[in-house]
Each structure stands twice: as C-alpha cells, then as structure tokens.
Amino acid sequence: METLFTRLGFSFFLLYFLVSCDLSLSFSPVDNYLVNCGALLDATVDNRRFVSDSSDSSHSHLSSPQLFSLCAGTLLPGLPPIYHTARVFKAPSKYVFDVKDPGTHMLRLHFHRFSSPQLNLADSKFHVLVNGLVALTNFSGGGSVGPKVIEYLLWFNSEKVEITFLPAEKSKFAFVSAIEVISAPKDLILETAQSVNGDKVENLNKQAFEVMYRVTIGGPKVTPFNDSLWRTWLPDDDYFKSKEGSNRVYFSGRIKYQEGGASREVGPDNVYNSARLIESKNASIPNVNLSWEFPVIEGYQYLVRLHFCDIASISLGLLFFNVYVNGHLAYKDLDPSAVTNYLLASPFFVDLVVDADHSGIVNVTVGPSNKSMAYAVDAILNGVEIMKISNWMGSFDGTLPAESVLKCLPRKRRVGFLLPLIALVCLLLSLSAIIRRRNEKVESVLWSKLPMEVHEISPKQGKQQLSSKV
Template identity: 55%
Template sequence: MFSPIDNYLINCGSSESTTAVDFRRFSGDLSGNHHSPLPSSSNGAFPLRNKGNFPDLPSIYRTAMVFNKPTKYVFPIKEQGTHMVRLHFFAFNSTRYDLGQSQFHVLVNGVVVLSNSRRVISSEKPMITEYLIKVLNEEHLVIHFVPTKDSRLAFVNAIEVISAPKDLVPETATYLSSKGIENFNGLSNQALEVVYRVTVGGPKITPFNDSLWRTWIPDNEFLRSSFGSERLYFGGRIKYHAGGASREVGPDNMYNSARLIKSNNDSVPNVNVTWEFPIIGGYKYLVRLHFCDIASIQLGLLYFNVYVNGYLALQDLDLSSITGSLASPFYADFIVDGNGIENLSVAIGPSNSSIPYVYDAILNGVEVMKMNNSHNSLDGEVCAGFVLKNWASGNESILLTFIAAICILLSIFIVVRRKIIDSRNYVPWSRLPMNASEDNEIKT
C-alpha cells in the first residue's frame, strides 16, 4: 500500500475535519492544525458555507475559501520530487457571493496551471483539476489564487498535495512527429495536467479503488470506431513485476478490463479500433497507454500495432516478450504535438505478425496529459510573473486614479472656498466723478 511522505488534504473554508467519499480525512484550514496551512493573506481570504440543499454532495464541497486579492497556501515539503496537486471546485451560490461568477488564475510553484477558471467551474457538479509538479531544491510547494481585475473573486473548496511514487513520471518518453521517432528527455521536469484518465472496456474506477486516489472514466464517449472489437473482463490476479508497471502506475481494476480485436476465422481482420480525445492546441501532450494480456491462453500469440495521432508508435508489439508472462501489465509513454488539431487519436490494430483464430490487438487504459508550454504555463500564453505583476499594476492604477480624483475634488473645494471668502470681503466699486481729480479729497 502506497504511503506518501507528503500528504496534505485540506478542507478549505472550514475549521472542521471531514471524511471524503474515499474515506480519506480532510483537515479544515481554519482548524489551527499545523498540517493544515492557512491562506497567507488573511485579510483577503474568508470562508463561505454552502447552505443549499444538496443531500448527496460530498462534505468537502459544503464550504469554500474565497479570495478577493492574491492569496497563497504554503505547504512544507519533506520529500523532493514529483507531487500530485488536486484542486476541488464547486461553484455554489450564497447570499453574499455567486461563485459561478468568479474568474481567477492559479499558480503552483511558478507554473500557471489555471488561467481560464470558467472552463473548470460548475454550479451543477464538483470539478477536480489534477497536476503533476516537480519540487526540486525547494522546501515548499506554493499555490497562489489570483482573482482577475473584472471578477475580484476566486475560491477553492479543497486541496490535495501528495508526493508521487518515484516511478510515476519517468525521465524519458518517445516523441512522435512527422520527422520520425526520437527520445524526449527530461519528462519528469515538465509540469503536467491530467486531461483524460480512461479505463478501456471497463466501468468507472473511483478513488477508493486506486492506490493514488485517482478516478478513471469509461472509454465509451471517446470510442470512434469499434467495429470488429469486443470487451473483456478478467477475474484473475494481475501479476505486477519489477521493471514493469506498478500498482501505483495503474490499478488492478484498470488492467482487469480491455477492448480487443479477435480473429474468428482463418484470416486476420483488417480493422482498427480508434479513440479520439478533444484537446487544446498549442501544447505537447503525454499519452500513456496501458497494456495487459488478459486474453491469450499462452505466450507468443498476440502481436499488434499501436498508432498515436496517426503515427505508428509500436509495431508488432509482443507483450509476452516484454513482461515474460500473461496478465502482467506494461505501459508506454509517447509525446505528440497538439498544434493544428482538435482531437488526439489512439488506435490499435493487427500487424503483419498477427495470427488467425486468436486475439490480434488489446488496450486496457489511456492517460492524456498536457505539458507546460514555453511560458511555463498549462493554460494560456502568460507566465506567473506577469499574472502577479498585472494584479499589482492594476491596483496601482486604481490607487493613482483615486488619488487624482481626490486632488481634483480638493482643487474644486479650494477654488469654491476662495470665491466664498472673496465675496465676504467684497466692497462695491463706483466710478469717480468726471470732474474730480485724483488729488481731490472727498469730504463727507
């Protein structure tokens, strides 16, 4: 059982601890517990309680910490390396604020992880964003919430900061492009946003059934061509082996199900099974594919091809030669460019080495993760420094405008006051008689 060194579970806007649906304990950030960091700008942060009638709503979404100026949470880090950061949002409405109208940025250790908050905020259901951030030569992980100038409102319901297993993000991956296949080094130094985590052929996997408390959704909505394929569920034991996928990389329930292509006669079917995932252009994406031969009756019978974005990623893949046994998991990481496309595709199909009367392709799971761009951002073309400076300059301009208005009012007040004083000291003026000289003395 995985036991993380750093494990912060924060129930924001509350002084009470609460238990999530996966039986983990979230501590209130107002409880005074040293394991529950308080937001740093206390005069710009205040708690809000959801008084709506949502009987099935998990308790962590019944409160929120709301911010009307840049505020940060600071988490002391004991273990260097990759950390999982999950942010929970549910835009409930209260008598004071409508959280659905909030707009804000979120920065994690200098990475802009969220710029357009509207894409993850919902008043109908809770939303969770997940990031993999490497903490290197730092003693803290810092999360900034920065409201936009228009909204002046940001919020969060719950925060998770968890040190990740060492094997979760490797150093290298395979980069696929029109120029061919090459190695991509330094993958673990990239900031990643989990966009899709999909179990293929099986039901939804909840955090309670995953050693890293992840959610895996079914593949149905992403399946574009399934002709000639079938689903399979395996009731046996998944055999994890050293050097392969661990239980932290992928849970048993994901490897226990799959979609397959099967040859039912003496010819190998000429079909591919394809999945498509909508993406945002302008980023590279890490595509992690999970395989586990839970279908074959013996080794050496399953050979197939794997395609990512139309590129041949794996040719004549033979899982038995990699794992040495059946029902033993394996995963492969690929990086592709998201420029100029709206959907990222994954496909499996028979190869020239496929054999009739047996299974000719298999896939158990897919993960798609966005990689940070050249601005060190996962959401937009602005860097963290610009976000913070823009807020400061915005406040300065407001202050200068206020000072200018005060100066104008003071000037008007001074002019009016002088006129009043002058009117009180005013002596009516009359012309001298035409026949009077300036030397004449006026006698009374």
C-alpha cells in the same frame, strides 16, 4: 472440534498476515496535505482525512488579507463533505505547504460551483499560480453540475509550494473547495519518452503535466477508493470510435505486477483486469482497428500513456499488434510476451509524446500487424492517460508567464487606489488656489512687470522696488 478451531485460527492468522502485508506495501507519501477549504471541521472522504483550513486550525497553510468561508445552500445527495463548503478570496491569496520530499508531486484542486444566499460561485473568475507556473487563467470553477477536479503532476525542488489565487479582471472573487498536495511515487513519471512526430526522445525530467484524460478501457469507472493514488478512471465509451470488430474482456484472476513493469501506483488492478480487443474467430485476421479520440488544445505537447495487460491470450507468444498515435506508427509488431519476460496478465505501459495539430484531437489506435495470428487475439488496450505538458512560457493556459499575470492585477488595483488619491490632491490644490486668491485681494498689492534686462533679483530688492512704486 479442536481441528475446526485450529483451522479457523490459522485462517484468521493467514488473513491478518495478508492484510498486514498489503498495508505495508501500500503507498505512503512523505508529503500528504489534504485541505478541506472553508470548513470549520475536518472531513473524511475515501478513508482520507481532509483537514480544515480555518484560522483555528494548526494546519491552515493559508495566507490571505481578505477571505471568508461559504456554505452551500442546497446539497446534492451523496456529495462528499469537502464540496459542502468553499474558501472565497476577494484579494490575491495563497496556501503555502512545506516540501519534505523534493520531486514530482500530485496536485489536485477541487471546485464545486454551488450557490448560497450570500454568493453564487458561478460568478467567479480567477487565475491560479503554482510556484511560478500558470495553472489556470480566467477560470470560473468548472461546470455548473457537480464538482470538478483538476490534477497536475509537478516537479517541486524548493522547500515550499505556494498555490496563489488571483481574482481576475472584472471579477470580485476566487474560490476553492479542497486541495491535495501529495508526493508521487518515483516510478510514476519516467525520465524520457519517444516522440511520435519524429525520431527524437523527449526529456520528461522536471516537466509539469496537467492530467486531461484518465480512461479505463472496456471496464466500469474506477473511483479513488479503488486506486492507491486516489485517482478516478472514467469509462472509455465517450471516446471510443470503433463500433465494429471489438470485444470487451474481463479478467477475474490475479494481476501479476513485476519489477520493470507497471506498479499498482502506475495503474490499479481494476484498470488492468478489463480491456477491449480484436480477436480472430477463424482462419482470417479481422481487417479492423480499435480507435479512440480525445479533444485537446492545439499548441501544446501531450504525454500519451498507454496501458497494456494481456488478460485474453490462452498462451504466450500469440499476440502481436501495431500501435498508432495521430496516424503515426508508434509501435510495430508489439509483443507483450517479450516486454513482460513471458508472463501473461502482467501489466506494462508505454509513454509517447505528441504535438497537438490543428485538428484538436489526439487519436489512439491499435490493430493487427503482419505478425498477427489466426484464432488468436490480434490487438488489446487496457487504459489511456493523456497529460498536457506546460508550454515554454511555463503555462497550461495561455501564453502569459506568471510574472505578467501577477503584474496585471496589482496594476489595475493600483489604478483603483490612485484615482481617489488623485482626486484628493486636486481638491487640495483647488483649496490652496482659493485661499491664495483671497489673500491677494486682502493685500491689494499693485505690481508691475520687471524690466527684461533684469535677470536676477533678490526678494529684498523686489520688495524695495514694489514699495517705491506705491
């Protein structure tokens, strides 16, 4: 019995030690602002506390002349509490956050277009600016079903972050449901990435990104609860175009993160422990590729991040394959063993920059190479992220810079203010003319035109001339 208790005590100690180590190694951002917009109380979502932005809160961060909170009339079952309310703006308004840790930050804007007896959020249309960057223009809050989360990776080198909401033309209001401003891990964005459209290397330092797609390949949805950066990874079924020749694989072992490769913040275990692959079952190598298509907007560059982890090979040095992006050969004879210092189940990622062409598609393809082997895995992919890079005007949405967006609204609002003022001035001038006419009738003063040769005349002289004619 004593031995049993001793073993149980040791087991509990070991469990406590492992949990403590895991917690100590978990990501803890310096800047970590979570705002529950329009709510009177704080809310907990995925073990994180979103703080109310009410005027009574010391963490409001809100500056606005005309705002009010709105509560949803009918709530969807299981909907997180941050989507039960919204902060609504009838005039330009902003949230201001202090930056303690300069560098790349994750910004997430949460929207839920619910309807209430007071207001239907589907009627909104507005712009969003972030420190001089145009994040959204003529935005209406996303889809009509369920919440929408828009995520950015932005470089902040100033002491403040200002998120400005501007009601657009012919619109009465803007709104937001929740806001996250979080310091990003230093290894989340690398300094450079290879361009697939040529031999040039793109500089990613201080760039701004909007996350368009974050997809786990072959596996189920990954929720923020299972991601150390509280991200959502969607299944790839809607984007996968190769219906033949692919297999799914699931891995129950330990993902071996190591320095120089992908960290848990770059990609969680639940992304790397599943994949789609091409596998040779006999002496011949399958003549197939695995392909995914992601709709994008033409005129922007995109950062394509591909996640790999060899969880399927039975031995090192057996997997070789090619990687293509938009038809360009990005990597030839990619050997995961060499990249991971000859360690299986060790994750890594590659970054590529591509210019979106007129097709409006970013295509990702993996397939066998000339070095692929029979009776082995001949291609694999675990995850894909696609991020839009802001254009040369500092915008994710259109060609207008932030200065132009800011000038549009005040000018139109000034017109609305000037019209009553002009009407008032016209009224005063009309009253003045009427009074002047009445005075002229009372005085009944006769006058004659001055001689043309008289160039200047004083008021006194003019009075004398008038009196002499009477």
